[in-house]
Amino acid sequence: MNMRISGLATGMDTESIINDLMKAEKIPLDKMEQDKTKIEWQRDKFREINTLRQKIDDMAFDMQLSKTYNTKIVNSSQENVVTATGSPKSPEGAYKIEVTQLATSAINVSGKLDIKPDANLLDALGKTGPISFRLTTFDENGDPIKGEDELYEITEEDTLNDLMKRINDDDNNIRMFYDDNTKQLIMETTRTGKFNTTGYRNGKEIEFDATFQDLFNMSHGNEKGGTDAKFKYNDAYEVTTKENKYTLNGINFEFKDINEGSPATITLTNDINATMDNIKEFVEKYNELIDVMNKTQREEKYRDFPPLTEEQKKELEEREIELWEEKAKSGILRGDSIITSALTNLRQNWYQSVDTGGEYNVISQIGITTTKDYLDGGKIEINEEKLKEALQKDPDSVYKLFAGSGDKKGIMDHLDDSLETMKTKINERAGRSSDTLSNYTLGKRIKDIDSRMNDFQNRLQQIETRYWRQFTAMEKAISTMNNQSAMLMNNFFQ
Structure with a gap:
């Protein structure tokens, strides 16, 4: 930081003089800063509109689904x-519907066991290992899921918890747990239904061999459940x-x-009310988009309220800044061709005729029209009584009006085309938040202004340095003159 002491010879406030001179020099820079701010406001407004447009586009997709009209x-x-x-x-x-039998899971419960789940299992069973056993359920064809040689093994390090976890984690449709209160082991299938349809061995849903039966005091005869559901439809x-x-x-x-x-x-x-709610919700959001776009074209432009520079903001209260910028932002997109053409195209979509093959071919027949006031920009209004009557009389025709049929476009297809065109133009003009400045028109203008501002700031630095050099030279010259004058006066009075 340069320390400058001025005015020692002249008594002038050189710093204030130079600051005032620089304010005049900075006027073009301030104008560039204001131009940049205005472009950023335009970009941000376009993106706000594009975000709302995307919500309408997403809802338009839902309006093409039959579930929207057939709840x-x-x-x-x-x-x-x-x-x-x-x-x-x-x-x-x-x-x-007559239900004669419910589907159940199969379950089997052992006799009492003297086992602690976290203790060594083989010791608790009084066995030496390793010991292997077979345990399986059945697939859709009634065949065992586990083959004859696919066995579970109890090793010398296993606890009951270890074994149950292996069985429960396996793809065998079996869940096993131990009730420490009753000292019993419980096995059940993780699905309902009868799968052992071939009568394999015992004909039970959970099949195990004699080794498992002996180890855990389990009997096939104790199995319950494992049944299919049965019902009769319309008595026949x-x-x-x-x-x-x-x-x-x-x-x-x-x-x-x-x-x-x-x-x-x-x-x-x-559910006609649900369908009406879906349509009304879409129209409400659509009207919000039209209202935002239309407002940009009807806002007054206040040319005497340019964007504030950062220096100007320092001199104002927060509320004063807010009121100023409200006027400065007003009308920034007024007359823009993207907005005006989009409003026209969106309005025209609602007048399209659709060959539904049914009662209704134009949207006005079901009570949906654009408002009569042209200044509304093409907002939609609904005659709910007429819409409800149409949904009762020919709901399929209403659906096809919106969604189309086969290669015949519906209202939402035409609307989607307009929204897509609008999206493309806005992205070209204002870009997306992820885009660099070079990827869209307004960004390129911002980038150009940034470059010019940077060059101009360098120039201002040079100008300010020149002013200080000139005023310093003047101070030195006047100081020299003052010294010479003092010497003459001293000589004169000697």
């Missing part, structure tokens, strides 16, 4: 026995399933109890 309300007359959920393809109607169609759930004709049934001889009635109806 089902499902009721069961015996919810303690059977419940159901509907898919978009589930037909409306009433269905009878009998179904067996290995789980307590089954999907039939797009309806997902779940069984909880038996109601043999007293069928439950499942009813499915289209």
Whole structure:
């Protein structure tokens, strides 16, 4: 840091004079700083709009899915026995379900054992090892999962916990644990259903050999469960399933109890209110985008309120800065071609005719229109009564209006095209947060201004150095003159 002492000969406040001179010299730099700030504001506003545009684009995808229009309300007359959920393809109607058997897991419990789970297992069993045994369940074809030579082994270092962990971690559909209170070993299958359909050996779901039986006091005859679920659909169609759930004709049934001889009635109806909520939610978010874009075109420009420089901000209160920048940012995108063309294209999408092959071919027929006030920028309004009537009368036609059918584009397809075009143009102009300045138009302008500001700051440094050199030379000259004058006066009075 340079220490400068000035005005010793002239008494002038040289530093203040030079600072004032430099303020005038810095005016072009301040203008460049303001231009840069304005461009950054434009970039940030474009990105804000693009973020909102992406949310609309994501929602437009959902608006092309049949589930958006075909949510089902499902009721069961015996919810303690059977419940159901509907898919978009589930037909409306009433269905009878009679559950005659539930699917169960197989479970087997040993006799009492004198074993501590964390103690040496072979010692507890009074055996020497290693000892191998067979333990398996069955696959979908009724064949053993473990082959005859695929054995579990108890080594001399094993505890019961070690053995149970190996069995539980194995892909054998068996869970094993020890109840230290009753001193019993419990084995159960990790799935429901009857898989030993060929009657292999004992016909049980958990098959083990004589070695295992002797070691752990376990008998095949103690096994319980391992059954399939059975139900009758509409008094006629009998179904067996290995789980307590089954999907039939797009309806997902779940069984909880038996109601043999007293069928439950499942009813499915289209949830029109849910569909309306989906459409209204989309329209609300779409209108938010239109409102933000339209506002940029209707904001007043305040040319007497340029962006504040950092030096100017130091002289103002926070609230004063906020009010100033509010006016400075107003209208920064007014008249921009990307915004104006996007507003026009988005509005036109809603007037497209769609060949649905049904009752409705234009969106206005189902109560959805752009507002009558052109200054709204193409915001959408909904006649809920008319929309509800359309959903009751021909929901498939409403769906195709939005989503299209086959190679026929729906409203959302046209909207997606416009949003994609808008995205491309904004990215070219304002880039994304991950882009470097060189990758988009406004970034290149910012980069150019940064370069010019850097050059100008170097020039200002040179100018300031020159001013100090000139004023220093003047001080020296005046100091010399003062010394000479003093000498003359001394000589004159001698």
